[in-house]
Amino acid sequence: MAEHLKLISPGAARPVPGQFIETDTAADILHSLGVxxxxxxEYVGLIAGAPGVGKSEAIRHFKRVETSVFIHKxxxxxxxxxxxxxxxxxxxxxxxxxxxxxxxxxxRIAEAFGAESMLIIDEAQYLVQLNTRGKxxxxxxxxxxxxxxxxxxxxxxxxxxxxxxxxxxxxxxWRRMRRxxxxxxxxxxxxxxxxxxxGLTDTKAVDLLFIVARKGGALGDTVNVCREARNFAGEGxxxxxxxxxxxxxxxxxxxxxx
Numbered sequence: 001m002a003e004h005l006k007l008i009s010p011g012a013a014r015p016v017p018g019q020f021i022e023t024d025t026a027a028d029i030l031h032s033l034g035v036x037x038x039x040x041x042e043y044v045g046l047i048a049g050a051p052g053v054g055k056s057e058a059i060r061h062f063k064r065v066e067t068s069v070f071i072h073k074x075x076x077x078x079x080x081x082x083x084x085x086x087x088x089x090x091x092x093x094x095x096x097x098x099x100x101x102x103x104x105x106x107x108r109i110a111e112a113f114g115a116e117s118m119l120i121i122d123e124a125q126y127l128v129q130l131n132t133r134g135k136x137x138x139x140x141x142x143x144x145x146x147x148x149x150x151x152x153x154x155x156x157x158x159x160x161x162x163x164x165x166x167x168x169x170x171x172x173x174w175r176r177m178r179r180x181x182x183x184x185x186x187x188x189x190x191x192x193x194x195x196x197x198x199g200l201t202d203t204k205a206v207d208l209l210f211i212v213a214r215k216g217g218a219l220g221d222t223v224n225v226c227r228e229a230r231n232f233a234g235e236g237x238x239x240x241x242x243x244x245x246x247x248x249x250x251x252x253x254x255x256x257x258x
Contacts, residue, residue, distance in 0.1 A: 020057055020060075020061045021193055021194065021197050022193075023054060023189070023190035023193045023194070023219070024187060024189045024190055024193070025049075025053055025054055025058075025181075025183055025186065025187065025190050026054050026057065026058045026061070026190075028181055029047055029054075029055065029058040029059070029062075029181050030058055030061070030062055032045050032047070032179035032180075032181050033045060033058075033059065033062045033118075033120075033156060033179075034062075035178075035179050036118070036154045036155070036156055036178075036179050037066060037069075037118050037154050038154075039154065039178075040115065040116045040117075040118070040148075040152045040153055040154045041148055041149050041151070041152035041153060041154075043154070043176065043177075043178045043179060044145060044148065044155050044156070044157070044173065044176040044177045044178070044179075045154075045155070045156035045157070045177065045179045045180075045181075046156070046157050046163060046166075046177045046179070046180045046181065046182075047059070047156065047157070047158040047159075047181045047183075048157075048158075048159060048160065048161050048162075048163040048164055048180075048181070048182050048183070049160070049161065049181070049182065049183030049184070050160070050161060050183060050184060050185050050186075050218060051160065051218060051220070052186065052213075052217060052218025052219050052220035052221065053183045053185070053186045053190070053218050053219060054186075054190070054219050055122075055158050055159075055183070056122055056158070059071060059120050059122060059156070059158055062120075063120070066118070068114065068116065068117040068118065069117070069118045069120065070091065070113060070117060070118065070119050070120070071119075071120045071121075071122055072087060072088060072091060072119065072120070072121050072122070073121075073122040073123050074121055074122065074123045074124055074125075074126035074127050074159075075123070075126055076123075076126050077126075077130070078126065079126055079127050079128045079129035079130065079137070079140060080127075080129035080137055080139070080140060081102060081139055081140050081143045082097075082099060082102070083129075084127060084140045084143070084144070085097040085102060085105055085106070085109065088109050089105075089109065089112075092109065092112045092113065094108070094109070094112050097109070102143075106143060106146060106147045106150065107147075107150050107151070109147060109151075110147045110148070110150050110151025110153060111151060113151060113153055114151075115151060115152040115153070116152060116153075116154075117151075117153055117154070118153065118154035118155070118156065119144070119148070119153055119154070119155055119156070120155075120156040120158055121144070121155075121156070121157050121158060121159075122158045122159070123158075123159050124141075124157040124158055124159035124163060125159040125160050125162045125163055126159075127140040127141060127144075127157075128140070128162075138166070138169050138170060141157065141166060141170055141173055142170055142172075142173055145172075145173050145176065161182070161184070164182065185213075185214060185218065186213045186214075186218045186219050186222070188210050190213075190219060191206065191209050191210045191213050191219070191222055192206060194209070194219060194222050194223060194226060195209055195222075195226065197226075198226040198227075198229070198230060198238060199237065199238055200226065200229070200238045200243070201237075202238075202239050202240050202243075204240050205238070205239060205240040205242075205243040208240070208243055208244070208247070209222050209225060209226070209243065212225055212247065212252065215252075217252070221250075221252065224246075224250060225243060225246045225247055225250065225252070226238070226243075226246075227246075228245075228246035228249055228250060229242040229243045229245070229246040230242075232245050232246060232249075
């Protein structure tokens with residue numbers, strides 16, 4: 001298919017939408033964030049989902065429209081309370097923590113955030129300190145819960161579906177999670193919203209985008225296909241041929257139809 005359609009140069013392509021779009025999933029996440037934001041020190045939020053369903057985009061949008069919202073993105077292989085405390089101090093531009101007085105440092109960090117602020121931990125699964133010789137260390141989650149209580153902060157964990165293990169690992173924390181968004185895969189309504197944003201109305205093309213989303217790429221690959229299809233279509237209407245060409249050009253065929 002790609003050999004029959006000429007890719008339009010970026011300079012000739014019409015501007016891509018690209019901005020945040022409030023899909024059904026995003027709307028649910030934003031509602032939960034708003035509820036937790038209004039109950040500092042009381043509720044904890046959980047956003048656990050498959051890759052590419054729009055979790056990070058939703059929390060970044062929430063930060064843009066609300067005040068006193070902080071996002072810390074956890075990093076693989078840098079889990080544990082000590083690493084977390086260091087990173088939060090760095091983010092807040094305050095003195096480094098004292099490893100011998102972590103309870104005191106927890107309260108100092110909470111004070112630096114300020115009462116009624118919100119802290120969102122993105123990629124929160126990386127707060128876990130992995131142990132190849134025994135049990136993994138999940139203490140950073142409870143440490144943050146106590147920090148939120150001490151400082152009257154709103155707290156949200158956002159990450160992949162392994163966060164659901166908190167139900168058995170930290171039951172007291174799980175009970176505090178009055179707002180839980182668990183998204184196993186991107187619903188078709190979200191894919192349709194993305195298609196509409198890019199001006200794609202062909203029913204067969206939308207169905208093909210849904211296959212793209214369900215085969216592991218979720219909304220991330222859906223947007224990539226739409227963007228590439230937009231370049232193939234140029235100033236014209238995006239159609240099924242353009243979507244098929246984009247999928248081939250992005251080398252997604254083998255994954256979709258294996």
